[in-house]
Amino acid sequence: MQPDDLANALRPKLGPRLRAVEPFEGTAGRVRFDRTAALDLFRAVRDDLGFGHLSMVAGIDWVDRREVVYVVWSDAARQYAILSTDLPADDAHVESASPVWPSANWHEREAWEMVDIGFDHHPDIRHLLMPDGYAFHPLLRSFKLHEPEELEVKARHV
Amino acid sequence: MAAVAAIPASKAPVGAGAALPGPPLPVVHEPGVPFLEIESLRAKEFIPAAKEALTSLVAEQGQSKLIRPVFNWAGRNSLFPLHWGLACCAIEFAAAFGARWDAERFGVVPRSSPRQCDLLIVNGTVTWKVAHKLITLYEQMPEPKWVIAMGNCATGGGPFRTAYSVVPGVDKLVPVDVYIAGCPPRPEAMLDGILRLEQLIRERKE
Numbered sequence: 001m002q003p004d005d006l007a008n009a010l011r012p013k014l015g016p017r018l019r020a021v022e023p024f025e026g027t028a029g030r031v032r033f034d035r036t037a038a039l040d041l042f043r044a045v046r047d048d049l050g051f052g053h054l055s056m057v058a059g060i061d062w063v064d065r066r067e068v069v070y071v072v073w074s075d076a077a078r079q080y081a082i083l084s085t086d087l088p089a090d091d092a093h094v095e096s097a098s099p100v101w102p103s104a105n106w107h108e109r110e111a112w113e114m115v116d117i118g119f120d121h122h123p124d125i126r127h128l129l130m131p132d133g134y135a136f137h138p139l140l141r142s143f144k145l146h147e148p149e150e151l152e153v154k155a156r157h158v
Numbered sequence: 159m160a161a162v163a164a165i166p167a168s169k170a171p172v173g174a175g176a177a178l179p180g181p182p183l184p185v186v187h188e189p190g191v192p193f194l195e196i197e198s199l200r201a202k203e204f205i206p207a208a209k210e211a212l213t214s215l216v217a218e219q220g221q222s223k224l225i226r227p228v229f230n231w232a233g234r235n236s237l238f239p240l241h242w243g244l245a246c247c248a249i250e251f252a253a254a255f256g257a258r259w260d261a262e263r264f265g266v267v268p269r270s271s272p273r274q275c276d277l278l279i280v281n282g283t284v285t286w287k288v289a290h291k292l293i294t295l296y297e298q299m300p301e302p303k304w305v306i307a308m309g310n311c312a313t314g315g316g317p318f319r320t321a322y323s324v325v326p327g328v329d330k331l332v333p334v335d336v337y338i339a340g341c342p343p344r345p346e347a348m349l350d351g352i353l354r355l356e357q358l359i360r361e362r363k364e
Contacts, residue, residue, distance in 0.1 A: 129287065129323070130286065130287060130323060131286050131287050131289070131290070134286065136322060138322035138323070143322070145320045145321075145322070
């Protein structure tokens with residue numbers, strides 16, 4: 001499967017909400033999409049293109065914007081594909097992929113917890129790695145490594 | 159024995175050769191009756207009587223001078239650490255109980271339940287996520303209890319001191335008696351820490 005195949009299959013369903021399809025080494029291609037197209041794209045990629053397994057969801061903080069990257073795998077084509085969407089830094093939220101790929105659940109919890117990306121209609125949005133009530137999103141670029149005592153005062157919920 | 163001599167003659171306990179009916183049995187609630195015939199006590203009377211006897215004994219011998227060394231001797235020779243591994247220090251912790259170092263020589267036997275332990279060896283990096291579990295385990299241990307911070311992470315956060323998820327030293331959570339340096343400490347260092355704790359217990363007054 002080539003980037004053109006991805007574009008030809010997805011363009012009729014998504015229209016301009018499909019921003020670009022780029023070649024990406026070792027995968028079928030990298031699909032950049034608008035966040036309003038998230039659920040439509042997920043369903044099309046899973047049902048029409050056969051990418052049945054969501055391997056990873058990652059959040060990236062680019063300071064001026066945030067990005068969510070989904071890596072999906074197709075058993076039939078034996079190929080990965082990458083889906084990514086840009087979010088504004090002050091309003092970073094996107095529709096959850098959990099209804100389409102249940103494995104997105106914990107990955108999205110981690111992305112929310114670490115880089116503060118909201119996932120709408122997530123079934124169970126809780127802290128995953130940090131204790132409940134933890135006040136920071138520590139992998140944001142704006143997060144400063146605190147002095148231990150300062151962090152202790154802020155983070156102590158035990 | 160000295161306490162027995164303090165009993166007034168009229169309230170002396172019934173001796174082995176005394177015939178019934180003898181002098182009336184002493185009543186537990188009466189003050190100044192430290193020692194009694196154990197056989198004559200009802201079950202609910204035993205603990206007050208024993209307490210009374212012990213108190214009078216201590217009052218005579220001085221605070222804790224008589225029994226404290228015995229308790230300390232027993233305690234320091236049967237330290238039961240909690241079998242709880244957190245990180246790589248737990249590997250050295252395990253090695254210390256193997257054939258080569260054999261920590262059981264010192265009466266140190268890891269137990270799986272905090273109810274059976276009197277020593278908490280924190281061996282590894284303590285994160286904020288596990289912090290309240292650690293406090294729960296510590297609180298579940300019966301008194302008297304001691305804590306050893308094993309390794310640099312438990313002592314002060316180690317290389318992760320400024321990390322967002324790591325408790326900078328387990329003494330922020332529970333009182334620590336002995337710190338062991340090393341990353342990780344060798345089993346000899348752990349045994350040295352246990353021997354130092356035994357020294358602390360030997361000198362324990364209260």
